[in-house]
Amino acid sequence: MAQTTHGLGGLKYDPTKRTRAAEWNVFFALLLIVFIFEVLNRLNGSSFLFNMRDNVDAIFNKQRLDIMILQVAITGIIAIGVTQVIILGGIDLSSGSLVGATAMIVMSFAQTALVNGNPNPKAIFGDWAMDLPVIVPIVVGMGCGVLAGVVNGLLIAYTRIPPFIATLGMMVTARGVARWWSNGQPVSFPTESYSHLSNGDILGTLTFGALPWPGQNPAVVFVVLAILFHVLMTRTVYGKRSYAIGSNEAAARMSGINVDRHKVLVYTIAGCLAAVAAILLTSKNLTAQAGMGVMYELDAIAMAVIGGISLSGGRGSILGTVLGAMIFSTIISGFTSIRLDAYYQEMVKGAIIVAAVVLDQWRQRQRARG
Amino acid sequence: MSDIVLETRGLTKRYGGVHALEDADFILRAGEHVAVVGDNGAGKSTFVRQVTAVEQKTSGQIFFDGREVEFADPLAAREAGIETVFQTLALADDLDVPSNLFLGRELFKWRFGPFSWLDRKAMRDRTLEALKTTAVKIPNVDNPIRNMSGGQRQCVSIARTAAFASKLVIMDEPTAALGVQETAQVENIIRGLKERGIPMILISHNLRQVFDLVDRIVVFRRGRIVASLNRDETDGNDIVSYITGVKGGADVADA
Numbered sequence: 239m240a241q242t243t244h245g246l247g248g249l250k251y252d253p254t255k256r257t258r259a260a261e262w263n264v265f266f267a268l269l270l271i272v273f274i275f276e277v278l279n280r281l282n283g284s285s286f287l288f289n290m291r292d293n294v295d296a297i298f299n300k301q302r303l304d305i306m307i308l309q310v311a312i313t314g315i316i317a318i319g320v321t322q323v324i325i326l327g328g329i330d331l332s333s334g335s336l337v338g339a340t341a342m343i344v345m346s347f348a349q350t351a352l353v354n355g356n357p358n359p360k361a362i363f364g365d366w367a368m369d370l371p372v373i374v375p376i377v378v379g380m381g382c383g384v385l386a387g388v389v390n391g392l393l394i395a396y397t398r399i400p401p402f403i404a405t406l407g408m409m410v411t412a413r414g415v416a417r418w419w420s421n422g423q424p425v426s427f428p429t430e431s432y433s434h435l436s437n438g439d440i441l442g443t444l445t446f447g448a449l450p451w452p453g454q455n456p457a458v459v460f461v462v463l464a465i466l467f468h469v470l471m472t473r474t475v476y477g478k479r480s481y482a483i484g485s486n487e488a489a490a491r492m493s494g495i496n497v498d499r500h501k502v503l504v505y506t507i508a509g510c511l512a513a514v515a516a517i518l519l520t521s522k523n524l525t526a527q528a529g530m531g532v533m534y535e536l537d538a539i540a541m542a543v544i545g546g547i548s549l550s551g552g553r554g555s556i557l558g559t560v561l562g563a564m565i566f567s568t569i570i571s572g573f574t575s576i577r578l579d580a581y582y583q584e585m586v587k588g589a590i591i592v593a594a595v596v597l598d599q600w601r602q603r604q605r606a607r608g
Numbered sequence: 609m610s611d612i613v614l615e616t617r618g619l620t621k622r623y624g625g626v627h628a629l630e631d632a633d634f635i636l637r638a639g640e641h642v643a644v645v646g647d648n649g650a651g652k653s654t655f656v657r658q659v660t661a662v663e664q665k666t667s668g669q670i671f672f673d674g675r676e677v678e679f680a681d682p683l684a685a686r687e688a689g690i691e692t693v694f695q696t697l698a699l700a701d702d703l704d705v706p707s708n709l710f711l712g713r714e715l716f717k718w719r720f721g722p723f724s725w726l727d728r729k730a731m732r733d734r735t736l737e738a739l740k741t742t743a744v745k746i747p748n749v750d751n752p753i754r755n756m757s758g759g760q761r762q763c764v765s766i767a768r769t770a771a772f773a774s775k776l777v778i779m780d781e782p783t784a785a786l787g788v789q790e791t792a793q794v795e796n797i798i799r800g801l802k803e804r805g806i807p808m809i810l811i812s813h814n815l816r817q818v819f820d821l822v823d824r825i826v827v828f829r830r831g832r833i834v835a836s837l838n839r840d841e842t843d844g845n846d847i848v849s850y851i852t853g854v855k856g857g858a859d860v861a862d863a
Contacts, residue, residue, distance in 0.1 A: 475723070475726055481707075490700065493683075
């Protein structure tokens with residue numbers, strides 16, 4: 239019996255066939271988009287993938303790839319956390335604002351006392367907070383992430399208010415904190431060691447100079463975190479519980495999973511990842527502003543959605559989100575490469591988010607029909 | 609009285625003013641298969657929910673495995689040895705068969721709190737084994753169960769119960785949504801439990817099934833137990849009389 243008919247409406251499927259991983263479709267979409275941009279570029283005599291300058295034909299454009307990875311690294315780190323929250327059946331709207339609040343607070347502990355021989359004009363605290371070891375702002379930043387994540391998790395798990403509302407509250411509150419912290423003033427001039435977090439060359443250092451990748455630390459962290467959480471989601475009971483709760487919370491509860499505790503854990507991890515993003519972003523930009531991270535939460539959700547996540551929970555993967563992030567940055571880079579205006583980029587980005595979901599649902603219906 | 613697996617004395621559940629279950633005295637002996645029948649709202653599912661601690665009883669006592677028990681939650685009941693197939697499937701649609709079978713009791717390669725490493729191969733092997741003993745045919749256990757038929761899903765649910773069954777199995781309407789063939793398969797699993805000497809409480813509307821499978825039939829009506837009859841000493845008409853209240857009405861008033 240290769241094919242069986244069953245259930246309502248006589249839906250057909252081939253039960254012996256292993257369903258193809260949804261990530262492949264996202265990957266093919268990525269290849270298609272790259273191909274389209276390559277063709278569009280070739281029409282103008284240039285190339286998307288290859289460096290055509292100085293008549294050096296067919297040299298892979300590494301610079302473009304570097305930029306593409308770097309520009310999604312920060313939002314991508316947030317998206318890793320958001321993906322886990324959505325798989326759990328929740329949503330996190332607070333991550334962008336949390337980046338803003340954490341950025342302001344962290345930077346206040348990362349300032350240097352003397353700027354070109356003069357006292358730091360943007361100093362927030364007194365001398366005691368100047369030139370602190372780099373571990374201090376990192377610990378403070380992670381503390382912000384844990385605090386916001388725990389509050390999100392506790393609200394959602396124990397007051398049973400919808401995650402949308404709880405994290406919306408956190409989103410508004412955290413943005414308020416970011417503006418209140420220094421009355422809207424930017425916090426700037428970090429220590430050398432703090433700026434090195436993003437602008438150093440950790441990959442080169444770790445590989446003893448074999449793979450130098452200066453200024454790409456956010457991308458390195460993004461890749462490492464993506465692999466780490468991909469493993470946690472697929473190989474450990476942490477991921478199994480997240481998928482189970484997102485798939486059928488009542489069943490998970492009945493099976494003895496401590497659903498409430500697990501929710502707090504996942505939201506806390508999401509908060510920590512937003513904090514990591516804030517630290518890397520401020521280190522990269524050498525300044526913190528109250529408006530940092532605006533719309534990051536929606537970009538992160540969009541990456542997850544393009545990567546094939548189901549907003550009702552239980553379905554999706556870190557790998558999908560990483561591919562979604564790559565599509566995201568390919569589109570940005572692609573439009574820049576054909577010199578299309580930024581306004582058009584936004585419009586097309588919006589259309590692609592919707593198209594991704596429509597295509598995914600269409601594909602699922604096709605599979606159900608067999 | 610060591611052969612009594614489960615006993616309830618005066619088990620009562622009220623939802624506000626509604627008396628869903630009233631003074632239920634129930635006994636299940638070792639190896640015995642008992643059917644619980646009754647009209648909709650007669651208190652069958654309520655009875656099961658008190659025994660399995662899905663809800664907390666209003667009053668009364670439950671004795672399981674020789675001692676009085678107060679289960680805090682369904683997990684405590686399950687850890688004590690009561691496996692239940694609920695009316696609404698307690699399955700996670702997006703997980704594959706092994707993950708569902710081992711949901712909440714995963715096997716680990718090494719333990720590290722919530723990040724413990726799963727032993728996926730062991731779980732898969734034991735799943736195939738469990739499905740073999742229950743004669744359930746699932747073409748590919750690695751697919752999420754979302755794409756499986758109602759019968760296959762129910763079989764997964766029942767295979768889970770049968771595979772982990774230790775002291776008592778409770779099934780709430782296990783074949784309600786199934787076709788003829790799938791129902792036969794479930795009934796075979798139940799006969800397998802009987803052979804293994806595992807006692808069972810079966811809630812069912814299907815009198816043909818009840819007479820086929822169990823040793824004793826307990827009739828609920830309006831939250832009370834109105835009859836407990838051996839299968840060989842009764843027939844369908846008799847049971848229906850108790851269910852509808854033609855018989856047993858007078859006894860209820862005294863009980």
